[in-house]
Each structure stands twice: as C-alpha cells, then as structure tokens.
Amino acid sequence: MKTARLNKILTGVAGEYFVAAELSRQGYVASLTLRNTRGIDILASNADATKTVGIQVKANSGKKAHWLLSEKAESDIAENLFYVFVNLNGTEAPEYYIVPRAVVAKYVTEKHKAWLAAPGRNGRIRQDSSMRVFRDPDPKYRNAWKTLGLG
Numbered sequence: 001m002k003t004a005r006l007n008k009i010l011t012g013v014a015g016e017y018f019v020a021a022e023l024s025r026q027g028y029v030a031s032l033t034l035r036n037t038r039g040i041d042i043l044a045s046n047a048d049a050t051k052t053v054g055i056q057v058k059a060n061s062g063k064k065a066h067w068l069l070s071e072k073a074e075s076d077i078a079e080n081l082f083y084v085f086v087n088l089n090g091t092e093a094p095e096y097y098i099v100p101r102a103v104v105a106k107y108v109t110e111k112h113k114a115w116l117a118a119p120g121r122n123g124r125i126r127q128d129s130s131m132r133v134f135r136d137p138d139p140k141y142r143n144a145w146k147t148l149g150l151g
Contacts, residue, residue: 014059015094019096043055053150054078055082055148056084057084058086062088066134067085070132074108076104083098084098096143098143099134
C-alpha cells in the first residue's frame with residue numbers, strides 16, 4: 001500500500017516532534033523553540049541542565065538519506081550547535097543522523113565546490129545555486145546521539 005507524502009511544513013513539524021520525543025525517551029530534556037528562533041528548533045540538555053545544545057532539525061518524508069540546506073549551512077560552525085537529520089520513512093520508524101554543524105559546514109562547502117567544478121548536462125558549465133545537499137554515506141552519524149555530548 002502506497003502512502004501519501006506529507007507536505008514540507010508537516011514534514012518539518014513532524015521531524016521536530018520526533019526528535020524531541022527521541023531525546024526525551026533517552027532521558028534528556030528537550031524544548032521546542034518558537035518559530036522565530038533562528039537556526040535552533042530544539043534546545044536540549046542533560047537531566048541536571050549542566051550541558052545544553054541547540055539543534056536544528058531537517059526532515060524528509062522519504063527513505064533517502066539526503067537533505068537540502070541553504071548556503072547558510074556553510075557558515076554555521078558553533079560548537080554547541082547540531083543538526084539532527086530525520087528520515088520519516090513513511091510508516092516505518094524514523095531514522096536520525098546527529099551531526100555537528102561544523103561537520104555539515106565543511107561537507108556542504110566541499111561537495112558544492114566539487115559539483116560546480118564538474119561538467120553539467122552535455123558538458124555545460126554549472127550555474128551556482130544557493131542550495132546545498134548533506135548526505136551521510138558511511139553512515140557515520142546514524143543514531144549517534146552521543147555526538148551531542150549530553151551524556
């Protein structure tokens with residue numbers, strides 16, 4: 001049975017709630033921020049609130065482990081900021097990829113430069129774009145909640 005895909009807004013909201021629920025399940029305190037909090041969707045801390053991190057959630061409704069970001073991702077490098085990428089996986093359990101922002105910034109910068117340098121369709125020179133793509137091909141960061149350093 002084929003399921004309908006969620007629209008982008010519902011996908012993003014679902015991703016944030018799934019991440020908050022998973023953090024809570026693991027014993028962390030997770031607070032969703034207001035929509036006008038730029039770059040941080042969830043504030044997470046350990047149970048005694050001695051360590052806190054900011055999390056930006058990026059979700060997709062499919063099963064492919066790649067996420068679109070804007071070029072702003074190239075400059076987001078603060079130590080206590082993370083991305084949690086979520087595959088909602090239709091009716092299956094979501095998958096989470098927990099990645100420091102500095103790692104994402106380096107990855108998307110290098111991959112975008114390589115994409116621009118490679119010939120496009122029919123050997124044409126590629127035009128620059130503000131879109132970036134993050135992938136975790138290894139998958140090194142899948143379910144790597146310890147990366148947050150809250151434990």
